[in-house]
Amino acid sequence: MHPTPDPGTFSGITEGLAALILLTEFAMLRSAMLRSQVRLYSFQSLVVAALASAVAAARGIPDLFILAGLTLVLKVILIPGIIFRVMRGSKVDLAGSHRLNVATMIFIGISVSVFGFLAVEGLDIHSATLPTPALGTAVAVVLVSFVVIILRGDVVSQAVGFFSLENGVSVASLVVAAGLPFIVEVAFLVDLLVAVVVFGVLMRVHHMKADTLSTDVLDRLKG
Amino acid sequence: MLPAWLAQVLQVLTVALGAPLVSGVIAKIEARLQGRRGPRVLQPYYDLAKLFRKETLMPEESSWVFLAAPVVAFTCYLIVPLLIPELTNFGLPLSYTADILGGAFILALAGFSVSLAAAETGAPYAQLGSSRAMTFGALIEPSILFITFVVGIVTSTDLPFVEAAAARSSLSQAILPAHLLAAIAFFLVVISDTGRIPVETHASTTELGMIDEGRTLEWSGPPFALLKWGSNMKQVILYVILLDVFAAPWGLAGSLAAGSVLLAIPILLGKAVGVGAVLTLSDNTFSKLRLFKLTEFMAAAFLLAVLAILTLYVGYA
Numbered sequence: 412m413h414p415t416p417d418p419g420t421f422s423g424i425t426e427g428l429a430a431l432i433l434l435t436e437f438a439m440l441r442s443a444m445l446r447s448q449v450r451l452y453s454f455q456s457l458v459v460a461a462l463a464s465a466v467a468a469a470r471g472i473p474d475l476f477i478l479a480g481l482t483l484v485l486k487v488i489l490i491p492g493i494i495f496r497v498m499r500g501s502k503v504d505l506a507g508s509h510r511l512n513v514a515t516m517i518f519i520g521i522s523v524s525v526f527g528f529l530a531v532e533g534l535d536i537h538s539a540t541l542p543t544p545a546l547g548t549a550v551a552v553v554l555v556s557f558v559v560i561i562l563r564g565d566v567v568s569q570a571v572g573f574f575s576l577e578n579g580v581s582v583a584s585l586v587v588a589a590g591l592p593f594i595v596e597v598a599f600l601v602d603l604l605v606a607v608v609v610f611g612v613l614m615r616v617h618h619m620k621a622d623t624l625s626t627d628v629l630d631r632l633k634g
Numbered sequence: 635m636l637p638a639w640l641a642q643v644l645q646v647l648t649v650a651l652g653a654p655l656v657s658g659v660i661a662k663i664e665a666r667l668q669g670r671r672g673p674r675v676l677q678p679y680y681d682l683a684k685l686f687r688k689e690t691l692m693p694e695e696s697s698w699v700f701l702a703a704p705v706v707a708f709t710c711y712l713i714v715p716l717l718i719p720e721l722t723n724f725g726l727p728l729s730y731t732a733d734i735l736g737g738a739f740i741l742a743l744a745g746f747s748v749s750l751a752a753a754e755t756g757a758p759y760a761q762l763g764s765s766r767a768m769t770f771g772a773l774i775e776p777s778i779l780f781i782t783f784v785v786g787i788v789t790s791t792d793l794p795f796v797e798a799a800a801a802r803s804s805l806s807q808a809i810l811p812a813h814l815l816a817a818i819a820f821f822l823v824v825i826s827d828t829g830r831i832p833v834e835t836h837a838s839t840t841e842l843g844m845i846d847e848g849r850t851l852e853w854s855g856p857p858f859a860l861l862k863w864g865s866n867m868k869q870v871i872l873y874v875i876l877l878d879v880f881a882a883p884w885g886l887a888g889s890l891a892a893g894s895v896l897l898a899i900p901i902l903l904g905k906a907v908g909v910g911a912v913l914t915l916s917d918n919t920f921s922k923l924r925l926f927k928l929t930e931f932m933a934a935a936f937l938l939a940v941l942a943i944l945t946l947y948v949g950y951a
Contacts, residue, residue, distance in 0.1 A: 423809040426945055430811045437937060441930065514929035521940050528944045544811075547948040 421469050422542040428462045429541075429548035432582060433524065436555045436575055440516050443509075445498065445567045445624065449491045452571045452578075456486035459578050466585055470540050474593045475585075481600055482581070490574065490607050497611045498567065501618050508565040508625055520558050524551035538586045546586040552579030565624045566617050570610035577603050636890050642716060642726045644895065649715040649874070652903045653866035654678035656873075660910035667918050678866060685859035693755045693852055703751030704853065704860040710744035711867040718794050718871070719878045721898040723802070723886035725795050733792040734782055737875075744868070745771060748861065752849035759841045763848025766925075770833070770845060773932040774826045777819055780939035784816040785879075787946045794875065798883035815942035817880035822935035824872045824913075831917040832931050843922065873906040881909075 435455040442448050460482040467475035509516060527550035536546060556579060559572035581599065614624065621628045636644075658675040665672020674680075692700055716728045717737045732740070745767065752764035782792070788810070789796040801808045829836040834845045841848055850861050878886060885901040887894035923931055 420806040420809065423806045423811065426811040427809060427814060430815060430941055430945060433941065434937075512929075513927075514933040517930070517933040517937055521937055525940070525944065528948050532948050544945045544948045547944065551944075 421465075425462060425465055425541055426544050426548070428458055428465065429545040429582060432458050432462070432578065433548050433552050433555070436552050436559070436579075437517060437520055439559050439568070439571060439575060440520055440555065440562070441513050445565065446495070448568055448571050449494050449498075452575055453487050453491040455575055455578055456482055456490075459581055460487065462582065463585060466540055472540075474596075477593070478596050481597070485600055485604070486574070486578070490603070493607055493611060494567065494570070494614075497614050498624075500615075501624055508563050508568060508627075510562045510564055516558065516562050519562070520555045523554040523558060527551035527554045536587060541586040543586075546583060549579050549583035549586060552576075552582065564626045566610075566614045566626060567624055569626070570614065573606060573610065574603065577606075636892050636895055638726050638890060641722060641890055641895055642728055644899070645715045645720045645726070646712055648721065648899050648902060649867050649870050650712065650863075652899070652906075653870040654682060654863065656870050656903060656906045656910060657866045659907050660914060663907075663911050664914045664917065667914060678862075682859050682863055685854075685862065686856050688855040690855035690857060693757065695756045696751070696754050696852075699754050700751045700852075701857060703747040704857040704864065706747040707744040708860045708864045708867075710740045710747075711864045711871060714740050714871050715874075718875055719798050719883065719886060720874050720902060721887055721895050722890070723795070723798065723883065723888055725793070729795065730793070734785055734794050735792060737794070738778060738782070741868070741871070742771075744864065748849055752852065755852040757852050759844070759848050760850075760852050762841070763844050763846065763851070766845045767849060770826065770928060770932070773929065774823055774935060777823055777932070777935040777939045780936070780943055781816045781820050781823070784812055784939070784942045784946065787943070788812060794879040798879050798886075801880070801883050812942040812946045813880065815938045815945070817876070819935050819938035819942065820876055820880055822931065822938070824876050824909075825916075826931065826935070827872055828869045828913070830913050831920050832923045833928060835922055836917075843925075869910075870906050873909045874902065877905050877909060878902075 432455055435451055435458065439448060439451050442451060460479045463475050463479035463482060467473065467479065511519075528544075528547040531543065531547040531550050537543060538546065553576055556572045556576040559575070560569050563569060563572065577599070581596075584596070584599075617626075618624055655675065655678070658673070658678045661677070662672045662675050690701075714737050716726075717732050717740075718729075719725075749764040749767050752760040755761075785794070785797045786792055789800055801813060807813065825831075826833045829846045834847070835843055836847065841851070846865070850858065850865075853861055877883070882905060885898065885905065887898040
């Protein structure tokens with residue numbers, strides 16, 4: 412019997428969390444309800460926070476605990492809350508804004524993830540904090556979130572796609588630069604807040620003008 | 635100490651004789667969950683006994699294929715238990731006659747022969763069922779293939795015993811993401827192959843929603859009993875593969891000592907009932923997908939299996 416070399420419990424758990432983040436991204440590709448889209452984002456951020464604290468505990472980087480805490484407050488509670496608040500005025504909940512059928516979208520997602528994993532494999536990066544597959548997963552999350560933004564035709568999904576892209580980037584930064592100066596990490600989060608405000612205004616204005624959250628009406632001229 | 639051949643015979647007997655019991659207990663649990671009293675747990679045995687006493691009727695158009703198919707399928711379900719870790723965690727003499735793909739082929743042969751005979755009857759619902767069973771069988775096949783690849787990469791063999799041994803060997807192997815993802819993907823395959831809720835309403839009477847069930851509508855008497863018995867056995871076989879290869883390869887006999895092999899039998903049936911209970915819960919929680927949305931389910935299983943491969947590829951290749 413030749414099992415693969417024992418990868419260790421830590422790497423098993425962290426890779427599992429990373430895979431869960433990627434699976435949530437795929438769920439965003441599928442989910443039809445706008446509200447569940449936001450809940451998925453909240454859950455994904457929760458997993459990111461869990462991953463950050465796992466790294467902090469196992470590798471002794473206390474900064475990351477603060478980052479995990481900020482992630483928890485901002486991305487799990489505050490940002491979904493803001494989006495819910497913005498959406499409260501609009502009655503439309505069922506998005507149904509898939510530009511292709513779901514299975515096809517999943518296959519496109521799988522293809523870009525394979526590309527992401529193979530690209531990382533080619534880079535030959537070895538990190539001291541997290542196993543390399545986590546980086547592949549992070550790149551796959553970023554790529555799939557592009558697919559979400561491109562193939563979903565409603566403002567909420569596109570905003571959530573953009574926010575989850577940031578989640579992918581933070582996982583990648585955990586792998587390659589867990590010792591990143593704390594101020595830079597916080598700057599990312601502030602950036603995200605700005606994006607949330609921008610997207611919030613965008614959703615409100617779009618809903619006011621077009622009376623829908625779908626982007627399909629944007630190509631119609633208004634006199 | 636039991637002789638190895640006896641343990642081998644016990645493997646087949648456990649599946650053949652225990653399968654109706656497992657189905658009966660699961661049906662009872664399901665009834666309780668829905669607030670019904672439900673049939674006796676031994677009801678499947680009474681059903682089989684009744685069917686074996688009835689006469690055999692054949693559709694006019696059909697040929698010997700119609701009568702041969704249930705026997706072929708039943709034989710296949712008798713062979714597969716020889717090949718998988720069921721009572722012992724090491725391979726018995728006949729266990730290495732076919733690898734994990736060989737087992738999948740034999741299961742596929744069983745499904746194929748029933749579909750062929752169902753298509754031959756010329757009855758509309760049987761044909762509908764057989765064409766659907768083949769279509770969705772083909773769609774779930776890539777996931778099975780990729781799960782096999784996971785076994786191949788993790789163990790560098792194609793033997794289910796080694797995969798189970800790898801999962802038992804240490805905690806970190808058991809929670810290896812590739813292993814977990816493959817286990818979940820296989821769980822979805824089991825749901826699809828045993829006709830559980832997101833895919834098919836099992837034991838329903840609406841022909842338009844049927845996939846696997848629809849195929850057997852034309853049979854009667856002893857051949858129908860063999861088909862029913864076979865589908866009970868198929869269910870247990872798939873549960874055993876899910877449990878003893880991926881999800882929970884514990885509780886198997888480590889040697890041929892009579893006590894531990896005999897103890898493994900109730901443990902196995904208990905674990906199978908446990909999986910059945912989980913499936914029943916999900917049956918009662920989710921609603922059936924529209925037929926044309928089933929591709930989403932298949933895509934999800936495929937996604938999990940591919941991700942399992944990817945996490946392995948980057949890490950250890």
